[in-house]
Amino acid sequence: MRLSRYFLPILKENPKEAEIVSHRLMLRAGMIRQQSAGIYSWLPLGKRVLEKVNTIIREEQNRTGAMEVMMPTIQSAELWQESGRYDDYGKEMLRIEDRQKRPMLYGPTNEEMITDIFRGYVRSYKDLPINLYHIQWKFRDEIRPRFGTMRSREFLMKDAYSFDIDREAARHSYNKMFVAYLRTFARLGLKAIPMRAETGPIGGDLSHEFIILAKTGESEVFCHKDFLDFDIPDESVDFDDVSGLEAIVDKWTSLYAATSDMHEASVFESIPESQQVSARGIEVGHIFYFGTKYSEPMGATVTGPDGKEHAIHGGSYGIGPSRLVPAIIEAFHDDNGIIWPESVSPFDLCIINMKAGDGICDDYCQKLYDATQMAGLDPLYDDRDERAGVKFATADLVGVPTQVIVGPRSAANGEVEIKDRKTGERVTVTVEEAVNRLT
Numbered sequence: 438m439r440l441s442r443y444f445l446p447i448l449k450e451n452p453k454e455a456e457i458v459s460h461r462l463m464l465r466a467g468m469i470r471q472q473s474a475g476i477y478s479w480l481p482l483g484k485r486v487l488e489k490v491n492t493i494i495r496e497e498q499n500r501t502g503a504m505e506v507m508m509p510t511i512q513s514a515e516l517w518q519e520s521g522r523y524d525d526y527g528k529e530m531l532r533i534e535d536r537q538k539r540p541m542l543y544g545p546t547n548e549e550m551i552t553d554i555f556r557g558y559v560r561s562y563k564d565l566p567i568n569l570y571h572i573q574w575k576f577r578d579e580i581r582p583r584f585g586t587m588r589s590r591e592f593l594m595k596d597a598y599s600f601d602i603d604r605e606a607a608r609h610s611y612n613k614m615f616v617a618y619l620r621t622f623a624r625l626g627l628k629a630i631p632m633r634a635e636t637g638p639i640g641g642d643l644s645h646e647f648i649i650l651a652k653t654g655e656s657e658v659f660c661h662k663d664f665l666d667f668d669i670p671d672e673s674v675d676f677d678d679v680s681g682l683e684a685i686v687d688k689w690t691s692l693y694a695a696t697s698d699m700h701e702a703s704v705f706e707s708i709p710e711s712q713q714v715s716a717r718g719i720e721v722g723h724i725f726y727f728g729t730k731y732s733e734p735m736g737a738t739v740t741g742p743d744g745k746e747h748a749i750h751g752g753s754y755g756i757g758p759s760r761l762v763p764a765i766i767e768a769f770h771d772d773n774g775i776i777w778p779e780s781v782s783p784f785d786l787c788i789i790n791m792k793a794g795d796g797i798c799d800d801y802c803q804k805l806y807d808a809t810q811m812a813g814l815d816p817l818y819d820d821r822d823e824r825a826g827v828k829f830a831t832a833d834l835v836g837v838p839t840q841v842i843v844g845p846r847s848a849a850n851g852e853v854e855i856k857d858r859k860t861g862e863r864v865t866v867t868v869e870e871a872v873n874r875l876t
């Protein structure tokens with residue numbers, strides 16, 4: 438992408454309304470625009486990052502055997518009346534009426550709708566387990582939307598729903614998501630710790646929140662320090678291996694980790710003080726096992742091996758991609774801007790032409806641009822007619838991990854500079870060597 442043709446509305450001033458660094462940087466880097474309180478548009482740069490996050494989530498969901506679907510954002514109130522949650526959900530639910538005066542709502546979550554889909558088709562235990570997920574906008578009329586897309590009213594959620602014949606099988610489905618979440622957050626460059634959590638309006642008795650430690654987090658959390666160095670299961674993990682997965686989950690739940698709702702001070706204080714972590718955290722994912730909470734009232738049953746009807750055992754599993762983007766920025770930035778982990782960077786490299794219009798500079802940049810594209814990379818080429826200082830600042834702000842700087846003096850010697858955004862380290866190499874290293 439040539440920056441001269443790209444829609445990247447960078448802000449020079451720090452936006453006053455932004456209280457935390459990720460919100461500030463997302464606005465300054467032209468990633469998002471607020472449309473009304475807690476409702477955002479994602480501009481080209483932001484959309485690229487959001488899609489990278491979605492892709493990683495999707496790959497890890499698919500690895501477990503979960504299947505992607507797409508449910509609507511607007512739901513009929515009837516389903517929620519069936520489950521009994523229509524009245525319980527309260528003011529966070531945006532209730533709408535259509536022209537027929539039928540009560541509708543903008544979905545805050547999809548347990549009811551997915552249960553309706555399931556009961557419409559599945560009749561036998563032989564068709565289980567099933568796990569269906571989608572990545573879709575949700576609306577919750579948050580009392581205090583803030584921190585940009587970290588707590589917005591309209592936000593993106595990956596929500597998966599599992600269906601099993603009994604508690605034991607449902608436990609395996611839960612474990613699959615638990616392990617998939619460990620892998621997902623690690624691939625996003627994050628250390629997320631599963632913590633015992635309250636189930637809230639979703640219901641059920643088994644639940645973990647995945648929390649990233651961060652000063653600006655809204656949750657108060659307590660955990661054992663060793664969690665920060667635990668190994669993440671690699672991609673060879675076998676999701677059909679019941680005891681193998683259980684062993685991973687057992688390990689990841691063997692030490693103390695709880696959010697303030699579930700905190701037991703006396704247990705926490707029995708950990709050696711040097712190992713106690715008491716911090717703030719961001720909830721980036723949340724998984725629930727809720728048994729027959731929805732299947733019973735909504736009649737989602739299958740015939741079991743015994744020939745009788747059984748209400749299925751369900752779980753639901755949420756991740757917030759539009760919260761993860763700012764959470765990643767909270768973890769990776771410096772005074773000059775964002776520093777993306779490679780896995781979610783909007784571009785693979787940034788080519789900076791210090792003197793657009795200069796023959797050799799233009800020629801080298803074009804060469805780098807073509808070669809990296811040919812190699813399947815996605816370069817951002819700053820070909821604008823701007824001062825070098827402005828270009829350096831832009832590149833640092835948008836945070837692409839590798840910058841290639843082409844200036845007239847070194848270009849005259851056949852050389853360019855490669856700069857690492859994170860460390861600031863620069864090396865001077867020939868343009869051919871640069872192509873070699875980058876591709």
Ligand code: ATP
Pocket residue numbers: 577579586587588589590591592593594720721722723755756757758759760
């Ligand atoms: P919170 O405690 O932050 O209000 P929640 O517990 O209400 O979140 P869940 O119902 O568990 O949220 O939803 C699953 C995931 O959706 C959360 O873990 C989070 O990543 C994301 N999420 C929830 N609410 C929001 C929001 N208002 N803005 C952005 N992401 C959200």
Ligand code: MG
Pocket residue numbers: none
């Ligand atoms: Mg909430």
Ligand code: MG
Pocket residue numbers: 720
């Ligand atoms: Mg919560």
Ligand code: MG
Pocket residue numbers: 646720722723
């Ligand atoms: Mg939650």
